[in-house]
Amino acid sequence: xxxxxxxxxxxxxxQVMLEIIDIAVRARGVAAAEAGLVLTKKIETKLxxxxxxxxxxPASETPFAPHIIKP
Numbered sequence: 001x002x003x004x005x006x007x008x009x010x011x012x013x014x015q016v017m018l019e020i021i022d023i024a025v026r027a028r029g030v031a032a033a034e035a036g037l038v039l040t041k042k043i044e045t046k047l048x049x050x051x052x053x054x055x056x057x058p059a060s061e062t063p064f065a066p067h068i069i070k071p
Contacts (some may be wrong), residue, residue: 011050014043 009017019039025036 011047014047018043 019037021043022034025032
């Protein structure tokens with residue numbers, strides 16, 4: 001088993017890391033894609049756990065649907 005380390009990032013730093021990984025993958029292409037995906041998934045998992053869930057709007061009884069015409 002590989003040894004692990006921990007690094008603490010602020011939410012902003014983690015978001016910047018995701019941007020840097022994206023830039024690196026775009027620059028190197030397929031050669032960096034797998035490593036970029038693994039790192040991105042790890043960071044996104046931690047971000048989702050750290051950020052509050054987005055507030056959902058309550059469902060209305062009659063949802064707005066402009067394409068449906070009622071007689």
